[in-house]
Amino acid sequence: QVQLVESGGGLVQAGDSLRLSCTASGLTFSNYFMGWFRQAPEKEREFVASITYRGGATFYADSVKGRFAISRDNAKNSMLLQMNSLKPDDTAVYYCAASRSGYSRSTLAYDYWGQGTQVTVSS
Numbered sequence: 001q002v003q004l005v006e007s008g009g010g011l012v013q014a015g016d017s018l019r020l021s022c023t024a025s026g027l028t029f030s031n032y033f034m035g036w037f038r039q040a041p042e043k044e045r046e047f048v049a050s051i052t053y054r055g056g057a058t059f060y061a062d063s064v065k066g067r068f069a070i071s072r073d074n075a076k077n078s079m080l081l082q083m084n085s086l087k088p089d090d091t092a093v094y095y096c097a098a099s100r101s102g103y104s105r106s107t108l109a110y111d112y113w114g115q116g117t118q119v120t121v122s123s
Contacts, residue, residue: 009117022096038092047105
């Protein structure tokens with residue numbers, strides 16, 4: 001079955017960096033548009049970043065543009081989210097997700113989800 005597994009979360013201070021990883025199995029990774037979402041306590045899950053099938057284009061939420069960078073390695077069935085200059089507002093559970101249908105900032109467009117990894121940024 002399809003599995004997406006995130007790793008790399010943790011507790012950091014404001015201004016620090018973290019790199020999240022997502023490893024996929026059970027699917028043809030290059031056939032999926034990939035994205036990162038996050039969900040803070042008592043808030044809806046929100047779009048963070050996404051990347052096209054071969055990594056030729058990337059998209060970001062305004063709140064992370066210039067600080068976060070998404071990338072993928074289809075040979076390794078993996079995706080990364082490099083997060084720099086972290087802020088307390090970035091505190092959330094981060095999820096990777098896979099979509100067959102292509103670009104979207106909506107959670108509804110994504111077919112598979114990981115279990116999430118916690119990122120906590122202290123001030």
